[in-house]
Amino acid sequence: MAYWIKTPAELDERFRQRPTRIGLDTEFIRERTYWPQLALVQMAVGDEILLIDPLIPGMNEALAPWLTDTSILKIMHSASEDLVTFKVACGVLPRPLFDTQIGAALAGIGGGMGYQKLVTAVTGVTLAKGETRSDWMRRPLSEAQLEYAADDVEYLFQIHDTIDARLEELGRRQWLQDDAERLLASVEHDEERWPHVAMRSAQFMDTPAQLRLLRLLRWRDVQARASDKPRSWVLDNELAAVLARTPPADVDALSKLMEGFPKAPRKLAAQVWQALITPLADEAEAPLALPANDANKQALKRLQDAVSARSAELGLPDGVLASRKHLESYIERRQWPTALAGWRQAQLEPILAPLLPPA
Numbered sequence: 082m083a084y085w086i087k088t089p090a091e092l093d094e095r096f097r098q099r100p101t102r103i104g105l106d107t108e109f110i111r112e113r114t115y116w117p118q119l120a121l122v123q124m125a126v127g128d129e130i131l132l133i134d135p136l137i138p139g140m141n142e143a144l145a146p147w148l149t150d151t152s153i154l155k156i157m158h159s160a161s162e163d164l165v166t167f168k169v170a171c172g173v174l175p176r177p178l179f180d181t182q183i184g185a186a187l188a189g190i191g192g193g194m195g196y197q198k199l200v201t202a203v204t205g206v207t208l209a210k211g212e213t214r215s216d217w218m219r220r221p222l223s224e225a226q227l228e229y230a231a232d233d234v235e236y237l238f239q240i241h242d243t244i245d246a247r248l249e250e251l252g253r254r255q256w257l258q259d260d261a262e263r264l265l266a267s268v269e270h271d272e273e274r275w276p277h278v279a280m281r282s283a284q285f286m287d288t289p290a291q292l293r294l295l296r297l298l299r300w301r302d303v304q305a306r307a308s309d310k311p312r313s314w315v316l317d318n319e320l321a322a323v324l325a326r327t328p329p330a331d332v333d334a335l336s337k338l339m340e341g342f343p344k345a346p347r348k349l350a351a352q353v354w355q356a357l358i359t360p361l362a363d364e365a366e367a368p369l370a371l372p373a374n375d376a377n378k379q380a381l382k383r384l385q386d387a388v389s390a391r392s393a394e395l396g397l398p399d400g401v402l403a404s405r406k407h408l409e410s411y412i413e414r415r416q417w418p419t420a421l422a423g424w425r426q427a428q429l430e431p432i433l434a435p436l437l438p439p440a
Contacts, residue, residue, distance in 0.1 A: 092131070103155060104234040105234065108120045135170060148167060157181070159195070161268070182199070190202060204240075276299070291369055293324070296364070300352070320339075335350055384411070391429065
């Protein structure tokens with residue numbers, strides 16, 4: 082049964098009972114801001130589903146103890162964005178965490194499965210999807226919204242029990258704990274140090290251009306956070322790539338170039354110019370996006386084939402062991418990626434290291 086929690090005192094009262102586990106989900110809005118705006122928290126506690134209104138003063142403070150109490154297991158699905166939302170709204174992260182999407186992949190059920198699909202796979206229940214794009218900031222919420230929100234945590238305990246039993250059978254519980262902690266750590270230190278590597282256009286740039294792109298993207302992130310605006314509203318990828326590839330001679334030339342881009346931050350031209358020409362203290366350590374040459378393509382293909390073969394041996398879906406981005410970084414830097422440390426390194430490094438091309 083679902084209950085609408087109207088006051089922090091109601092949440093505090095239930096917290097005194099100290100359940101051993103809760104199911105968690107959030108609804109949030111982020112289309113026009115950098116930081117997500119928490120609009121609703123759904124919490125499964127025993128046989129109850131609590132629908133918690135974070136717009137009520139004091140509610141986020143009442144939520145924090147639930148999130149930080151390490152005697153309470155937090156069960157969530159595809160938690161990364163929800164974690165960011167909790168960090169912004171409550172100032173804390175939920176630990177310990179059991180992410181059912183990660184767990185389903187490690188258990189061999191399926192990789193990257195959405196909640197609805199996983200519910201069907203485990204329980205046979207088909208959930209409605211009608212309120213996915215609702216306005217969750219409005220009040221009162223409609224009955225359809227409340228029902229949809231409750232469904233998002235209704236089956237988390239059943240899914241957890243199924244996945245946890247399978248992980249225990251496979252000896253992979255620690256794998257899930259390691260991945261959950263790595264996810265939490267990535268949210269705690271949420272600045273992307275090398276954002277240029279993820280931009281496809283960087284592959285076609287020389288080293289100086291990639292470093293200029295890195296400077297611009299780092300500056301953009303600082304501005305987006307400070308102004309609470311989406312990154313693309315501060316400086317879109319197309320203009321950043323143009324400036325990195327063919328930098329203007331001076332700030333006046335930059336201002337003139339911006340006239341050809343309707344969404345360019347003309348008022349910030351001087352700041353953009355300084356970001357473009359000012360080296361970063363750590364840019365000498367920056368990995369480079371790999372150019373699509375034949376040697377790199379062949380090396381990447383060898384590594385991908387080896388990863389795919391090992392995944393099949395372990396019964397893991399493709400993409401769980403290592404992403405293309407991490408393999409490219411391994412080829413370029415000859416250092417094992419930090420993101421693949423732990424059990425992945427133990428599984429992969431012995432078979433991938435011999436496949437690297439000669440230095």
